[in-house]
Amino acid sequence: MPTFHRRLERNAIGFVLAIIGVSAIGGLVEIAPLFTIHETVEKAPDMRVYTPLEIAGRHIYMREGCYACHSQMIRTLRDEVERYGPYSLAVESQYDHPMLWGSKRTGPDIARLGGKYSDAWHVAHLINPRDVVPESVMPRYGWLQRNRLRVDDLDRHLAAQRSLxxxxxxxxxxxxxxxxxAQASPDSPGAAGVAERYGEATNVRAFDGDPARLTEMDALVAYLQVLGRLTDAAHQQAASAEE
Incomplete structure (x- = not known):
């Protein structure tokens, strides 16, 4: 083998052809599945899009680096399914730009976090994680409740998502x-419009407990509370498999 490799390196044309051959194999493995992606990605007629508040919360989640410790992809392994719920489907991430699947789990996977805890729990957890999970090593994010949420550029964020x-x-x-x-102020005149545009299942409430102020805490909690709840496809598939 060392002799073959030495000869290959001395033969410039042969070495280039070998590189092209290996690259072609790798490209085929990566690209070929894309031609059948419409056949492999599940259908989810009930799939809804993120609301502007949830999009803002997702951006805060990325800004603070939460993805570095929490994955959003439940694998098909039995222990993961028993701990986190039905394994993740490709269709559940079709509106995620960028996707946040991840592989590092300093903290638990949060692909199905939505509805697992109350808004008050999330607020307390983000202000000081040790108050609700004594063994937690997660940093504090108390400033999120003090920071007013910027909303003047959300139309451009949605337009960018639409282009994708x-x-x-x-x-x-x-x-x-x-x-x-309006999504964080249920008694406001615009609350009905949110449900009309994004569906009756949309969470409309004061996520940080204060409807008078729209904060980054509102946005992040709104995002966390919708994780795994944009479609019921995974639970339906799991139920069908058990029958």
């Missing part, structure tokens, strides 16, 4: 800032 294939309507883009504020 997320089916936001012109009405959703135009009302992005107002919908973000």
């Amino acid at each position: 294939g997320v089916p936001y309507t012109d009405e959703m883009v135009a009302n992005a800032a107002a919908d973000a504020a």
